[in-house]
Amino acid sequence: MLTAVIIEDLNVATEYLKHCCNKSGKIEVLASFTTIGSALTYLNENHVDVVFLDIEMQEDVNGFDLLDRLAYSPKVILTTSNPEYAYNAFEYNVSDFLKKPYTYQRFLNAVEKITTSATSTPIKEESAKEDDHFYIKADGKLIRLMNDDILYIESMGDYVRFVTNEKKYISHNTIKWLEEKMNASIFLKVHRSFIVNIKKVSNIRENTLYINAQEIPISKANRPEVMKRINIL
Numbered sequence: 001m002l003t004a005v006i007i008e009d010l011n012v013a014t015e016y017l018k019h020c021c022n023k024s025g026k027i028e029v030l031a032s033f034t035t036i037g038s039a040l041t042y043l044n045e046n047h048v049d050v051v052f053l054d055i056e057m058q059e060d061v062n063g064f065d066l067l068d069r070l071a072y073s074p075k076v077i078l079t080t081s082n083p084e085y086a087y088n089a090f091e092y093n094v095s096d097f098l099k100k101p102y103t104y105q106r107f108l109n110a111v112e113k114i115t116t117s118a119t120s121t122p123i124k125e126e127s128a129k130e131d132d133h134f135y136i137k138a139d140g141k142l143i144r145l146m147n148d149d150i151l152y153i154e155s156m157g158d159y160v161r162f163v164t165n166e167k168k169y170i171s172h173n174t175i176k177w178l179e180e181k182m183n184a185s186i187f188l189k190v191h192r193s194f195i196v197n198i199k200k201v202s203n204i205r206e207n208t209l210y211i212n213a214q215e216i217p218i219s220k221a222n223r224p225e226v227m228k229r230i231n232i233l
């Protein structure tokens with residue numbers, strides 16, 4: 001069974017969609033949200049297979065803003081009464097577009113597209129810890145970064161900066177979440193605001209390490225693990 005969330009500011013629309021999901025026996029609704037902000041917080045901490053997303057919300061941002069800021073790429077089914085968003089839906093590579101009001105059969109057709117497509121597992125930025133690459137969402141698109149190209153990652157509040165030799169990428173994510181998902185044999189958290197590619201460290205002086213002349217602090221709590229890893233290499 002696929003897991004899903006509903007992002008919809010009209011209660012009647014949310015309840016109808018929940019009914020369709022339950023009736024189908026194919027989708028488990030984990031949560032529903034009436035604002036983009038609350039949905040984004042949940043989704044960046046809990047990966048789901050499907051997002052049912054209303055485009056026009058009663059706030060300054062819309063559904064496409066959530067897709068721009070989401071840290072991974074679940075399947076997305078848009079729900080809206082405005083057909084003008086169909087072109088944007090194509091640009092965001094959504095799975096289907098449900099124009100309100102839609103029938104239960106039309107809902108089933110949308111779900112069928114998901115269940116018969118490649119996989120029910122969301123395409124995560126950090127899809128597999130042992131891979132030699134992972135994906136980040138930056139500049140409105142998914143970008144593949146090779147592990148070996150990344151020098152370090154720096155926290156910027158609700159965003160992180162991926163630094164490579166060639167370029168810097170800013171993505172909506174958290175250091176905490178990345179620490180759990182990235183390849184632990186390559187990447188190491190050295191400070192609450194920094195994860196480094198341990199292979200790129202040129203030297204360490206007291207509580208500071210250097211990567212390409214860039215100074216990166218080592219916290220007291222992380223120093224023992226940093227020294228242990230450096231000595232192993």
